[in-house]
Amino acid sequence: MSKSSPVLELKGVGRSFGGLVAVNSVDLEVAAGSITSIIGPNGAGKTTLFNVISGLYAPTRGEIMLNGVVLATPDHKTEREALIWAAIAVTGSVLGAVAGLAIDAPAGLAGVGAIVSSGGILLAAVARPSWYTRLCARLGIRRSARPNDVVFLGVARTFQNIRLFKEMSALENVMVGTHARTEVGLFDALLDTRRFRQTESASETQALTLLEAVGLQKQANVAAKNLAYGDQRKLEVARALASQPKLLLLDEPAAGMNPAETEQMIDLIKSIRDKFGVTVVLIEHDMRVVMGISEKIAVLDHGEKIAEGTPLEIRSNPRVIEAYLGRGAATGA
Amino acid sequence: MMNRMREYLLRHRSLDIVLRLTAIAIVLPLLAATPIFGAFQPFNGWLTGFANAAIFVMLAIGLNIVVGKAGLLDLGFAAFFAIGAYTYAFGASAYSGNDIPFWLMLPIGAIVTAIFGVAIGAPTLRLRGDYLAIVTLGFGEIIPNVLLNSDKYTLGTNGISGLNRPELPIIGAFKSNEPWPWFILAVVLIGLIMIAADRISFSRIGRAWEAIREDELAAASNGINTVTFKLLAFAIGASTAGIAGAFLASKLSFVSPDQFKFSVSVTVLSMLVLGGIGNLWGAAIGAFLLYFVQSILLKQLNEGFKGVPVLGEIDFLQLQYLLFGLALVIMMLRRPGGLFPERRVARHRPGASKQ
Numbered sequence: 097m098s099k100s101s102p103v104l105e106l107k108g109v110g111r112s113f114g115g116l117v118a119v120n121s122v123d124l125e126v127a128a129g130s131i132t133s134i135i136g137p138n139g140a141g142k143t144t145l146f147n148v149i150s151g152l153y154a155p156t157r158g159e160i161m162l163n164g165v166v167l168a169t170p171d172h173k174t175e176r177e178a179l180i181w182a183a184i185a186v187t188g189s190v191l192g193a194v195a196g197l198a199i200d201a202p203a204g205l206a207g208v209g210a211i212v213s214s215g216g217i218l219l220a221a222v223a224r225p226s227w228y229t230r231l232c233a234r235l236g237i238r239r240s241a242r243p244n245d246v247v248f249l250g251v252a253r254t255f256q257n258i259r260l261f262k263e264m265s266a267l268e269n270v271m272v273g274t275h276a277r278t279e280v281g282l283f284d285a286l287l288d289t290r291r292f293r294q295t296e297s298a299s300e301t302q303a304l305t306l307l308e309a310v311g312l313q314k315q316a317n318v319a320a321k322n323l324a325y326g327d328q329r330k331l332e333v334a335r336a337l338a339s340q341p342k343l344l345l346l347d348e349p350a351a352g353m354n355p356a357e358t359e360q361m362i363d364l365i366k367s368i369r370d371k372f373g374v375t376v377v378l379i380e381h382d383m384r385v386v387m388g389i390s391e392k393i394a395v396l397d398h399g400e401k402i403a404e405g406t407p408l409e410i411r412s413n414p415r416v417i418e419a420y421l422g423r424g425a426a427t428g429a
Numbered sequence: 430m431m432n433r434m435r436e437y438l439l440r441h442r443s444l445d446i447v448l449r450l451t452a453i454a455i456v457l458p459l460l461a462a463t464p465i466f467g468a469f470q471p472f473n474g475w476l477t478g479f480a481n482a483a484i485f486v487m488l489a490i491g492l493n494i495v496v497g498k499a500g501l502l503d504l505g506f507a508a509f510f511a512i513g514a515y516t517y518a519f520g521a522s523a524y525s526g527n528d529i530p531f532w533l534m535l536p537i538g539a540i541v542t543a544i545f546g547v548a549i550g551a552p553t554l555r556l557r558g559d560y561l562a563i564v565t566l567g568f569g570e571i572i573p574n575v576l577l578n579s580d581k582y583t584l585g586t587n588g589i590s591g592l593n594r595p596e597l598p599i600i601g602a603f604k605s606n607e608p609w610p611w612f613i614l615a616v617v618l619i620g621l622i623m624i625a626a627d628r629i630s631f632s633r634i635g636r637a638w639e640a641i642r643e644d645e646l647a648a649a650s651n652g653i654n655t656v657t658f659k660l661l662a663f664a665i666g667a668s669t670a671g672i673a674g675a676f677l678a679s680k681l682s683f684v685s686p687d688q689f690k691f692s693v694s695v696t697v698l699s700m701l702v703l704g705g706i707g708n709l710w711g712a713a714i715g716a717f718l719l720y721f722v723q724s725i726l727l728k729q730l731n732e733g734f735k736g737v738p739v740l741g742e743i744d745f746l747q748l749q750y751l752l753f754g755l756a757l758v759i760m761m762l763r764r765p766g767g768l769f770p771e772r773r774v775a776r777h778r779p780g781a782s783k784q
Binding site: 225252 | 443554629632633636649650660
């Protein structure tokens, strides 16, 4: 938990949609083990920033670093990727031709070689398995990580408008969360191997532990859609934790909750930080939550970061009061 | 005792499938031997009918993976059926000169159709719902048309005949007038396909599919590579159709493009909706029932109403799609989950997957 190495580092990150600049050059450092809040008026670009960090959108400018590794950057030099395909296709057809000459086979073999090799690599480019992404990175082709890559690298998130798998049980929802940390192939499942059974029961145990951590152990078999609203929010947190993240992004975790539920959520966020050692970044409008748990607050307005500091500093910052908090906050709400 | 047995079978679902299928494989021929069933058609006719129905059961189980589990509406499933059947025709017929045994052609057919599943699935990955349905519909039309028009290789409309039949050491080659071997082979194939489908569905892969079906964006944000898993669903669904295709081709000893028309895709989808999308047994039973309505009941209605005014004038076989349509509308209104809705929750009771 040294202050010197931030878990997440945003360097001039921006995202625009056509002419609309949703986020314009945001710099932010999030220290390991801290709780950071991002606040700002509606439409300030908070959720867009989350979407960029979690890989749903590629940034249109800037760079996102996770534990010192580039996570996302505007796509560039992707034309080199096409060169790789071409090179492999040419190699394939040459090999096919050579093999054809050697065994005196039909001339179509070269074509088959080209189709098979380029088809294979094209598929890799479409599916982008992790080895392919790594290969590209090594060859100097940098592309933004997809959401699943981001999860694999240790960032999990929840959504502002709860996005659970509604028909699945609470337990299954959390078990889906373990996906990134389990590795069971098709044939393990088909042959019902020992590895398959062990992994399966391990992720079930883990999911139950997490349900207990958020206080939902009794509702393990209830369909997500039938859970109470506050419990759905907790379930989303449990599901996000199942991927064993280093960084947890919570998008308005206390939205729509009553004061009692909000208190529970505050305790929950603190306890998961302590228990699981995750760094938490949250977007929130409820000032009780923000002021109650944040060590640092960043304020966004019109896609720009207008202030950053401790709750005390933010509360008295005139620009923040102007843009967002209003006069009441300054006098101590 | 009953409870403990039920508990045991809940944990050993493959055994459950084997037991149920064995029971079905015993009961069906016994039923067919009763006078009531005999009134419709002779015993051997029933047994052949069961084996034919099995083809649709396999197709329905395969489509259930694509549509039911992964939620990818595929209206061109017959394309994979066609590819499986033609793969068999190229691999094991006098026409092609190849003579690969049936038992080897099954996995080959499954692999070839899986590759086509990926190839056809890849361009549709960005599409959802209606758009996906339209594109798959297109592919479903393209494949039979390609087979129809490349008559240099496929003999066009005439189709390829004289395909090899499966052979076994003691009983020799299967014959078209001896339905028992086909019936047993069909049950065994369905058993294998069902066990495979069940095991995959109740694994990390099956959960990933369901997550994609429920909310693709949330699935991706929970670490699921949606591209890979959608392609996998297409591949596995297609390979099932490939096995069904090989079985059909060897059973009829003949393939032609018009066995794989759009109506086949629609029929299989109707079977799925009727039986219960997402439910393995629902898909299988829906397929079985609809096949017999189509092949026997409607024909019998024609016979039965002969001479009766008004009703006797109607050709029920011509009305089959109207009747299917009506049945689907009624199902959607009264029982949207199908006859056997996907059983949710409770199956993952804590400890259910423990060894």
